[in-house]
Amino acid sequence: MSDAPTAKGRATRARIVEGAAQVLREQGVAVTTLDDIRSRTGTxxxxxxxxxxxxxxxxxxxxARFEADRVLEDQQPYLGCLDSWQAWRQWRDVVVERYERQGDSCPLGALFLQVGRSSPGARAxxxxxMRQWQRQLAHGMRALQANGLVPAALDVDxxxxxxxxGIQGxxxxxxxxxxxxxxxxxxDTGIEHLRASGAESGATTGAEGKAGAGPT
Amino acid sequence: MSDAPTAKGRATRARIVEGAAQVLREQGVAVTTLDDIRSRTGTxxxxxxxxxxxxxxxxxxxxARFEADRVLEDQQPYLGCLDSWQAWRQWRDVVVERYERQGDSCPLGALFLQVGRSSPGARAxxxxxMRQWQRQLAHGMRALQANGLVPAALDVDxxxxxxxxGIQGxxxxxxxxxxxxxxxxxxDTGIEHLRASGAESGATTGAEGKAGAGPT
DNA sequence: CCCAGTCTGGACTTGCTGGTCCATTTTTTG
DNA sequence: CAAAAAATGGACCAGCAAGTCCAGACTGGG
Structure with a gap:
């Protein structure tokens, strides 16, 4: 991948990718030309x-790879330790904030649409x-289960x-x-569903409501 | 909009739109040229x-307008009368089936990405x-409420x-x-959430589970 | 200091695609 | 039937953007 022989080379390559990402976010893939990227990155x-x-x-x-990496990074450290209701709430806020700031540009989506299904790389x-993202969510739900905040019967996956x-949509x-x-x-509905699932099965503590609103 | 003076004209126009829609689905917007559409539609x-x-x-x-119209049409008549659990289930099946058949092409999404935020028309x-779709879903949920299958306290909107x-995503x-x-x-989770909401509030019948699986 | 490999600059080519234009045919209408 | 309006065919144009190429400038090791 990044088999640039020289430090300088690697730096330039990175500069290009980052600059291109910026331009693509601002203008959209469809109308961005190599010259736009060229001028922005001074190459x-x-x-x-x-x-x-x-x-x-x-x-x-x-x-696309660059943007994909950012997606999960931007949700850390919250996404990494969803073991309490508070943690879930914080994560929720971060996600909302991140995407609201990003506004109406969807770098990855647009990129994918452009490169298209033709390319196996993009799909990969x-x-x-998606797999990683979902894995981390599932991991968080299992943590809740371990803490007795959600019934073990829940189909986590x-x-x-x-x-x-829901997030994607x-x-x-x-x-x-x-x-x-x-x-x-x-x-909110997703998290609420998690909470409600306790009441539904009725098997567990029944105190999740209070426990959730409170401490770690 | 379709102010074609002649019947023949209107027919041709429609032929172009339909043919274009086909081509766009097959190849994707990014790579489709006017000549592709021209040759396909014989114009x-x-x-x-x-x-x-x-x-x-x-x-x-x-x-885009053409495709947008199809979306809701394809979900009828089920989407129109979501007043029982069975109706919801049938609707669910239709949606899944529709999109599985459509495969990995998202005409509207791609179209929107292409025409882009620049165009107020596309956004509209x-x-x-989305508004209509959501309205019909909400309408269905209210019907469930009216039938006592879902508590009135539920925030339908x-x-x-x-x-x-969730569907979009x-x-x-x-x-x-x-x-x-x-x-x-x-x-499934969404519908399940509806069902569970009955148990959560605990105010209503408590028999929704059975009633849902059953009649009407 | 020199040489090989790397990096950089920018002019040039080339193919394609959206869009224009006008001539011709068909349809409508009075 | 004749004239006007609509519909159609297809050659043509212009611009643009991806990709090529070669000459020249760094850089780092010997």
């Missing part, structure tokens, strides 16, 4: 093709991101999948409408 | 610009679609928003991964 055509021999598609793929990036879908809708209502609704 | 360049004076963007917008189409987000993820697990999870 020449030959450099672009030096570091990305396969041209634009390869560059876009690199940017997104698939991997399915619930995590649903929550992830919320972001999608926000991109279209500029309104984050759906994202919030998805997150 | 000439002048016709394209005769019926869509503003060129490609106007044509894409028309296709998507926004309107927020729950509908969350469910819609499920479709998005399916597009990327080719797997409909998330879509199913979102739908």
């Amino acid at each position: 020449s055509k030959s450099q672009l093709f030096h570091y990305f021999p396969d041209g634009k598609s390869e560059l876009l793929l690199a940017v 990036i997104v698939t991997e991101l 399915r619930t995590a999948a649903a929550l992830l879908a 919320g972001v999608t809708i926000m991109m279209s409408t500029g309104d984050s209502t759906h994202l919030r609704a998805a997150l | 000439s360049k002048s016709q394209l610009f005769h019926y869509f004076p503003d060129g490609k963007s106007e044509l894409l917008l028309a296709v 189409i998507v926004t309107e679609l 927020r729950t509908a928003a969350a469910l819609l987000a 499920g479709v998005t993820i399916m597009m990327s991964t080719g797997d409909s697990t998330h879509l199913r999870a979102a739908l």
Whole structure:
């Protein structure tokens, strides 16, 4: 991947990717040209093709990877330790805040649409991101189970999948409408479903409601 | 909008839109040219610009409208009368089936990405679609409330928003991964949440579980 | 200091695609 | 039937953006 022989080379390559990511966020993939990226990053055509021999598609793929990495990073450290209701709430806030700030640009989505299903690379990036994301959500739910805040009977994987879908859809809708209502609704309802599942099965403590609102 | 003076004209226009929709589904927006559409629909360049004076963007917008209309139509008649658990289940099946058949192409999403936030028209189409969709879901939930299957205390609008987000996200993820697990999870969890909400508030019958699986 | 490999600059080519234009045919209408 | 309006065919144009190429400038090791 980043087999740049020289430190300078590696730096330039990184500069290109970061700059390209910026431009793509601002203008959208469809209308961004190599010249836009070139001028933004202060590089020449030959450099672009030096570091990305396969041209634009390869560059876009690199940017996609870059963006995909950011997604989970931006949710840390909260996403990493969802073991209390408070932690879930904090994570929720971070997600909402992150995407509201991002506004109506969906770097990864757009990138994926552009590079398209044709490229196995793009698909792999997104698939991997989703898997990791869902895994961390599921992990958090299991932590709740371990703490007795959620009944062990809960189908963690399915619930995590649903929550992830809700987030994705919320972001999608926000991109279209500029309104984050759906994202919030998805997150809140998802977490609420977790809480309610305790009442539903009725097997566990029955005190999750209070315990959740309170301490770690 | 469709102010074509002649019947023949209207037919041609419709043929163009439908053909374009097909091509766009097959190849994706990014790589589809006017010539592709031209050859598919058996029309000439002048016709394209005769019926869509503003060129490609106007044509894409028309296709977006066309696709948006299909979305809700394809869910009928189920989406229209979600007044029993059985109806909800049938609707769920139709949605899953529809999107699984559609596979990894998301006409509207792609179209929207292409025409982009720049165009107020595109945004309006998507926004309107979402509103209608959510409205029908909310309407269905209220019907459940009226039948005493769901407590009146339920925040219908927020729950509908969350469910819609889940669907959108499920479709998005399916597009990327080719797997409909998330879509199913979102739908099932969403409906389950509706059911569980009865137990949660504990105010109503308490028999929804059985009643749901059963009649009507 | 020199040489090999790396990095950089930027002019140039090339293919394609959206869009224009006008001539011709078909349809409508009075 | 004739004239006007609509519909159609397809050649043509212009611009743009991806990709090529080669010359020249660094850099680091011997």
